[in-house]
Amino acid sequence: MTDLAATPHRTPVERFLAIVERAGNALPHPATLFASMALLVVAGSALAAWAGVSAVHPSTGKLVEPVNLLTLEGLHRIMTGLVQNFVSFAPLGTVLVALIGIGIAEHSGLMQASLRKLLFVTPRSLLTPVTVFAGVMSNMASEIGYVLLVPLAGVLFKAAGRHPILGMAAAFAGVSGGYSANLLLGTIDPLLAGLSQEAARLIDPAYVVSPAANYYLMVASTPLLTALGWWVTEKIVAPRWPDQTTLAAEDKVEPLTEAERRGLRWAGWATLALTAIVLAGIVPEGGFLRKIGAVGETSVLQSPLLVGIVSVIFVAGLVLGVVYGLGAGTIKSDNDVIKGMSQQMSTLGGYIVLVFFAAQFVAFFGWTNLGLIFAVKGAAFVQSTGLDTLPLLVKFILLTAFVNLAMGSASAKWALMAPVFVPMFMLLGIPPETTQAAYRVGDSCTNIISPMMTYFVLIIAFMQRYEPKAGMGTVISTMLPYSIVFLVGWTILFVLWYALDLPMGPGAPATYAPPAAPAG
Numbered sequence: 001m002t003d004l005a006a007t008p009h010r011t012p013v014e015r016f017l018a019i020v021e022r023a024g025n026a027l028p029h030p031a032t033l034f035a036s037m038a039l040l041v042v043a044g045s046a047l048a049a050w051a052g053v054s055a056v057h058p059s060t061g062k063l064v065e066p067v068n069l070l071t072l073e074g075l076h077r078i079m080t081g082l083v084q085n086f087v088s089f090a091p092l093g094t095v096l097v098a099l100i101g102i103g104i105a106e107h108s109g110l111m112q113a114s115l116r117k118l119l120f121v122t123p124r125s126l127l128t129p130v131t132v133f134a135g136v137m138s139n140m141a142s143e144i145g146y147v148l149l150v151p152l153a154g155v156l157f158k159a160a161g162r163h164p165i166l167g168m169a170a171a172f173a174g175v176s177g178g179y180s181a182n183l184l185l186g187t188i189d190p191l192l193a194g195l196s197q198e199a200a201r202l203i204d205p206a207y208v209v210s211p212a213a214n215y216y217l218m219v220a221s222t223p224l225l226t227a228l229g230w231w232v233t234e235k236i237v238a239p240r241w242p243d244q245t246t247l248a249a250e251d252k253v254e255p256l257t258e259a260e261r262r263g264l265r266w267a268g269w270a271t272l273a274l275t276a277i278v279l280a281g282i283v284p285e286g287g288f289l290r291k292i293g294a295v296g297e298t299s300v301l302q303s304p305l306l307v308g309i310v311s312v313i314f315v316a317g318l319v320l321g322v323v324y325g326l327g328a329g330t331i332k333s334d335n336d337v338i339k340g341m342s343q344q345m346s347t348l349g350g351y352i353v354l355v356f357f358a359a360q361f362v363a364f365f366g367w368t369n370l371g372l373i374f375a376v377k378g379a380a381f382v383q384s385t386g387l388d389t390l391p392l393l394v395k396f397i398l399l400t401a402f403v404n405l406a407m408g409s410a411s412a413k414w415a416l417m418a419p420v421f422v423p424m425f426m427l428l429g430i431p432p433e434t435t436q437a438a439y440r441v442g443d444s445c446t447n448i449i450s451p452m453m454t455y456f457v458l459i460i461a462f463m464q465r466y467e468p469k470a471g472m473g474t475v476i477s478t479m480l481p482y483s484i485v486f487l488v489g490w491t492i493l494f495v496l497w498y499a500l501d502l503p504m505g506p507g508a509p510a511t512y513a514p515p516a517a518p519a520g
Contacts, residue, residue, distance in 0.1 A: 033472065034357035034457075038364050042078075045368035046070035055373045067368050081363060089359035089454070092352075096345070098147045098310050101317025103344025104337055108325030110267055111152065113260045124160055128170050131156070132229035135174020136181050136222050139188070145175030146455040148313065151462050163241035164466045165478065166233065172459055173229045173482040176447040179410070180440035181221035185212060188410060192436055195414050199422035200432040213433040214440060215505040217497055221441075221490060228489045229482060236481040263328030270323040274316060278305065351461035358457045365452075389428055390498060393438045396421060397491055400442025405450045410443050426512050433508035434498065441494050445487040448479040 048066035055064045068074060086092070105111050122130060131153050138145030150171045157167025180188065190211040197209040256264070281289030282305055289305045305312065321340065325331025403413060417439065425435045447453045451472065463470040501510040 031354050031357045034354070034361045034451075038357065038361040041361065041364040041368060041370065042069045042074070044370060045074070045364075048368070048370060048373075053373060055377055064369050064373055066370060066373065069364060069368060077367065078364070082360065085359045085363040086356050089355055089362070092355050092359070093310075096348070098313045098317075099344045099348070100341045101314035101321070102148060103317070103342075104321035104340040105317040105324070106321075107330075107336070107340025107343055108263075108321040109260065109328055109330045110263065110321050110324035111155070113256060113264055113324070113328070114267075117256060117264065124162075127157065127160055127162070127167070128233045129226055129230040131167060131170040132174040132178075132233070133222070133226045135171045135176075135229075136178040136225055137183065138175055139179055139182055145171070146458060149175060150459065151465075154462065154466065158244070158466075162243050163238075165463055165470075166238055166241040168459070168462055169237050169241075169478050169482070170229060170233045172448055172479065173232070173486070174225070176453065176455070177445060177479070177482050177486045178221070178225040178229070179444040179447055180214070181218050181225050181444070183219055183222050185215065189214070192410070192414055192440070195418045196422055196432045196436045199418035200426060202419065202423045203426045207432065209432050209436070210505065210507060213505045213508050214437045216502070216508075217437050217494070217504045218440070220497070221493060224489060224493055225486060228485050232481050232485050237478060240478070259328045263324040263326075263330070266327030267320045267324040270320055274319060278312075281305070348461075350464065351458060354457040354461060358454075362452070362454070389425075389430055390495065392425075392428070393430070393434070393498065394491060394495065396435070397438050397442040397487075397494065400439050401446045401487055404443055404446045405452065410440075413443065414439060429511055429513070431509045431512035433504045434510075437504045438494060441490045442487075445483055445490060449476050449483045 045066050046068050049068040053066055056062070069078060102111075131149075135145050135149055135153075138149050150168050153167035153171035154164035155167075157170075158164040193209045193211045193213050196213070197207065200207040200209060278289065281287045282303065289303055291303045318337075322331055322337060325336065331337060400413070400417070403417075414436075418436075421439075422432045422435050426432065450456065456475070459475055460470065460472065463474060467474065497504070503510055
């Protein structure tokens with residue numbers, strides 16, 4: 001990495017990012033930092049309980065008080081929950097299962113051959129926008145972008161003579177910073193819509209929020225974020241991670257051999273076969289991959305295919321890796337398959353240690369109710385400002401972006417915030433679909449700089465493959481320009497969309513008329 005402090009003609013932005021990185025990396029090892037933060041949460045819970053901090057839950061009306069972990073009961077809970085916190089940490093199983101399949105594809109040579117072929121057909125100048133766009137589109141398949149695209153982007157950029165962390169940054173910006181945008185509906189759409197509908201029914205018991213409620217805005221957001229991510233990568237981030245003009249022998253891109261071309265052909269036929277199976281299970285109304293509802297209806301958005309996308313990654317990696325290996329001659333027995341799985345797992349030691357402490361921090365923070373109280377207090381502050389609708393929505397976007405630094409889960413935050421803001425904004429003439437869209441803008445933009453985002457530690461581990469000294473400061477300073485530019489650009493798009501009275505999605509109203517009070 002370029003030492004910006006030693007660069008004689010650095011820009012103000014570069015000087016600022018250098019300060020952010022030095023400050024962040026001056027912190028202890030990320031594992032130590034998460035362990036320290038977990039201890040601070042325990043102490044903070046005791047302080048909050050002593051101070052009598054509390055909030056009223058917006059949906060139940062019950063008083064939410066901090067849970068003091070610095071008690072005998074708290075000690076018992078910590079002791080008995082330590083292992084469960086670790087094994088139930090959402091990204092852990094996702095990463096391990098997905099990487100077993102990916103490990104086979106990598107060990108067989110499929111990934112390397114595919115990337116080399118991609119390099120030969122994609123102009124070097126278009127690698128960045130293609131990577132950002134692929135990151136945004138990967139969100140329809142939940143966590144696939146984090147566990148697959150981010151490390152692959154590093155490999156791809158390295159093979160092209162560019163710094164691998166630059167590729168990871170571009171991919172991470174698309175995957176996480178553009179989390180809600182897409183050209184297609186994804187797993188997050190029905191999840192948020194369901195929470196919005198329940199909140200809307202506090203005002204209008206018959207109100208229905210469609211999973212496609214924000215589809216139009218999110219489609220328009222996809223090219224915008226791709227362009228913004230491209231610009232930030234090349235103009236702001238690239239000077240900090242300069243191109244690798246000299247490549248090691250193993251990094252140079254050589255033409256595909258006949259065996260590799262044969263393996264890719266076999267893998268291509270296998271891909272078509274798997275695709276045909278998936279289409280047969282998802283396209284017909286009674287397809288075996290559709291979710292069957294209580295009254296016999298079927299659903300694609302909540303189907304096992306999308307909900308269980310990690311299983312799809314595992315199976316695809318296994319099948320395609322084995323088929324490629326048999327065609328290319330790199331897999332000759334089951335021993336080679338198991339070896340591929342084992343080698344990928346052997347690289348995750350540092351990540352598993354990070355996850356252990358991160359899982360404790362997240363669990364302790366949830367147990368104490370501090371995040372819940374913090375979000376309710378912030379919501380009450382915005383509600384008390386008395387702004388007009390558009391400034392209020394912009395302030396709501398900024399509040400969501402700020403709260404996201406403390407509560408990483410999009411669904412958990414919306415479950416908390418929707419019962420407050422959806423009814424409040426409906427009474428101001430703002431439909432639930434618009435409120436949900438504003439939430440999605442704010443929630444996405446600060447994911448890439450939030451340590452509370454569950455895959456943050458994984459990104460640190462990925463970067464440490466190429467920069468062993470990389471830490472939390474490296475990730476935050478690298479991703480901060482994306483976060484700021486995305487937040488500004490996406491908010492401007494939202495403001496223009498709202499000002500022009502454009503619907504957020506199919507059937508979504510531009511305004512809402514509150515129901516009249518009963519006569520008499």
